[in-house]
Amino acid sequence: MKTIFSVDQFKEFVSSVQSENGYRNPIGFGICRVDLGQSSGNVLQANYPIVNWGENLGSAAIFISALKESGVEVDFSGTEFVSEVSIDFINSALAKFLPFIPETVGDKHRNIQVIEELRKNSDDLSSFRVAFIFEDEALKSVEATYLKLYALSQKKAPLRSLNLNGAFGVLQNVAWVGNKPYELQYLRDNEIKLKMSGNYPNIDSVDKFPRFLQHIIPEDNTRVLEASKVRMGASLAAGTTVMPGASYINFNAGTTGVSMVEGRISSSAIVGDGSDVGGGASILGVLSGTNGNPITIGENCLLGANSVCGVPLADGGIIDAGIAVLEGTKVTVSADEVAKLQSANPDFDFGGKTEFKASELATVKGVHYRQNSKTGQIIAFRSVREIKLNEDLH
Amino acid sequence: MKTIFSVDQFKEFVSSVQSENGYRNPIGFGICRVDLGQSSGNVLQANYPIVNWGENLGSAAIFISALKESGVEVDFSGTEFVSEVSIDFINSALAKFLPFIPETVGDKHRNIQVIEELRKNSDDLSSFRVAFIFEDEALKSVEATYLKLYALSQKKAPLRSLNLNGAFGVLQNVAWVGNKPYELQYLRDNEIKLKMSGNYPNIDSVDKFPRFLQHIIPEDNTRVLEASKVRMGASLAAGTTVMPGASYINFNAGTTGVSMVEGRISSSAIVGDGSDVGGGASILGVLSGTNGNPITIGENCLLGANSVCGVPLADGGIIDAGIAVLEGTKVTVSADEVAKLQSANPDFDFGGKTEFKASELATVKGVHYRQNSKTGQIIAFRSVREIKLNEDLH
């Protein structure tokens, strides 16, 4: 087992590993603690203290060489690779990281900290795995699925940028009791014993996915008033507040700036900085009424309470409370207001029309949708109201 | 105490018990562990490992004879009967079940498994009860109320088929801390001590009913993303997904097939196979706007996001996002569309009209409700869109 004594030696060693025949840099990797199925022994969940995404390739090389030294040959030919870890793996990795150990504290060398914690748990390593993703293809393992969900939720990969195909096939539907997943079959097999002894667990949810807050620590100015409202794999920009009424943010959806979210952001939908999703407002997802077109809400928009948004909304857009704007909604705009919108959108071709399908206005900035309360007509006009999130009182 | 040594003897014994004067087969029965009030000693909740509903009448006869042998005379004259259990009850029952004991494992003879678990808890039997329902009348005990709620939630009795009158009078309003109910008066009496010592419990809800997931294990392909969203006594068909946004399924309500539920299914409402309840959609209940008529949503229907459904919807029906269709809503249908609906509903008499109250269309299949975005008029037409639930990505 090779030991490294200086930073220069370390760099040389990493280079030599990386230049080995067939070696590939992973796009993401990490060491995780997994929860195993009570009945099946399957991996149900992966908890990553650190996710590396397009970064720390030196640590990746050390992990791969440590696997090799501990007798595990990494298969670079697949799109992902997962392995158990052994005490030899730990010792091998630490022998390479030696020059950095004295300064491994706080925010520094967090991958090494993970190895050090792993060593503390070396009495039983059956719950630990090291996982690598080499290509962003359909998912094949629980560990790789969680790596990608972490990458999205920790904002290391942008929303919609990752291939999540296969996630629903890979993840098992389980009963979540706090952070711990239980297999439903285990509960069935033990229902009599558990209920008669008063030890039946208190189940928070039954789902394939955990909740965002089970894995992710948000920024100091970010609030999630109820954990069930944000699924793992969602992304919350700093300054986002998610209220507990009718809100929900699905995986691969979220905010990219300060936002008050009191409604639903369906999978694949993205809400821009300074935009407010009113109480009960619904942004439709690719699976629910948008013909597969993911919806982006621009900056400084407002979705009124109980509105429904089935089209993209460009910056400064407003949908009034209680109305639905869907792809096929016919929207009437007065000639005056077309002119105002034209001046705010000099490059857009309104084609001389005053009636539009809402989908035609998807890229027009500053559109305010309203239902005329005297005629029932859906109209649009140039939004004038500044949309300002009150930062103090929610 | 009589002991049974063969299956034939067992059958003979059961027959003799059942033919005793005054004996009645129960429609439902079971043994439960109860939670007792900290202040009052009242039964607050009943946890059934097994609920028998119109089945296992032999086990019922054994339980009843075992009560008798242990000195408890079952009163068959009432609609329900509940008793504490004793070591004599356990021994008497096991003496009758003897021929089955060797094969009592896994899914076999689960009522005997319950007795065996009871014996393991025989040091303190104060928390156990055996309960029988002889007639489906108004409820009188907590134990019988839970028997019926279990029968509904485990799909042993169809929704709306049971008399639940009296449930709200029988069940006590309690603070739920995980699976454990606390009496509010107990909390008041001990508030100072609990708060000063840092032991005040973390209360999840205050309600008469527990949550579905506190008692029921759903099928493997069923998901409930937040436990508070489904009340005990609801029924979820296999393949149902309940999202955590604005959804809620009350007791004596639910789904009868694969369904994506992101809205509210009020008490007494039923949603058919392949139907989708969109985000924030509301199906009104008998207590909220339907004049006491329970709403059934047929198969392959779609309630759009934030829609309100105050009338039954026959198969293939659609209510567009954001609109309310109530009993008195006036719906305009073009002559062409009446013709199309007629051909899909050959037996329905449209009476030559093109304007209907929504309640008149309750049994018409394939009705698509929409608000004309140019005139504000509520219109209906023949739905063409296939409603398909995406099975992979929610």
Place this chain on the structure above:
Amino acid sequence: MKTIFSVDQFKEFVSSVQSENGYRNPIGFGICRVDLGQSSGNVLQANYPIVNWGENLGSAAIFISALKESGVEVDFSGTEFVSEVSIDFINSALAKFLPFIPETVGDKHRNIQVIEELRKNSDDLSSFRVAFIFEDEALKSVEATYLKLYALSQKKAPLRSLNLNGAFGVLQNVAWVGNKPYELQYLRDNEIKLKMSGNYPNIDSVDKFPRFLQHIIPEDNTRVLEASKVRMGASLAAGTTVMPGASYINFNAGTTGVSMVEGRISSSAIVGDGSDVGGGASILGVLSGTNGNPITIGENCLLGANSVCGVPLADGGIIDAGIAVLEGTKVTVSADEVAKLQSANPDFDFGGKTEFKASELATVKGVHYRQNSKTGQIIAFRSVREIKLNEDLH
């Protein structure tokens, strides 16, 4: 240290304390157990077993004199004062309360019971504080903020009656794990260790405020089906039911009588006795569309499912399901219905009009808002339907 032996001596002593130069009676005070930040040591939460609000001024005088005898000089010049407590404080207070000790039990002398519990915890008093508010001004401490939130939630101070400015600045955003607040920085600093050891906490929410049920015991006929739905600082009148679908009641908002709440009551909004907030209905708050005017819903009103209420609603008002009534909504009323509304509101001047902005009708009783389903027009008429909450079946 002075000891008091009779009730007369006690009264005399209290008078002497109160007449000291500079003494001020507090408007609110209490002793609390606080939760301290794992990293910062800051006070994160204050748990009050008893909140005194405009009452028990004798106990206040004893607490203040006991502080003095224990070496802490209360500063009466500020708007609030918070101090740690010592064993001398406890002994001094008990020496004054001596004549009442024999009858200190149950509902009697609860402030003395708090001192007695404090004595039981005298091994470590670092988590206890005594707090006084002398003037209802902007908040400066966590302890005073909680005093005011308790006063609102325990109905000792009416909604909207207290100055809550500064609360968002004083309260720290924390991760709530059951009743316990964790600092986000602590979680970050210990993420690797906690996740690798399987001890990462199960976070219920991240917010500055706790939930109502973490601190408040509701009346026996009050139900909150999901704790996240009511924020600390809200007020629920006896007989209120909060359903778990799309509901939410923010701080400084709530009900003043029997009410079924299935929708959102935003901060500053108040709902009157006998009024029903339908599933998904939204009552806008001062920060979301009402131009700073707090909304009051009168008695016996009904907000239909998924309706939006952006104006005050006087007694007997109804907003139909699915529609939005905002300040600027133009409402058409037939001459006949104006006459009916006039007879129900003899003092209101309708000005001979049949078209109104909804805000003009804010004080008119018995207004029923509806969208004409043939024309899309928002109309209003005299509500005739009695709004009755079913007391038995929710």
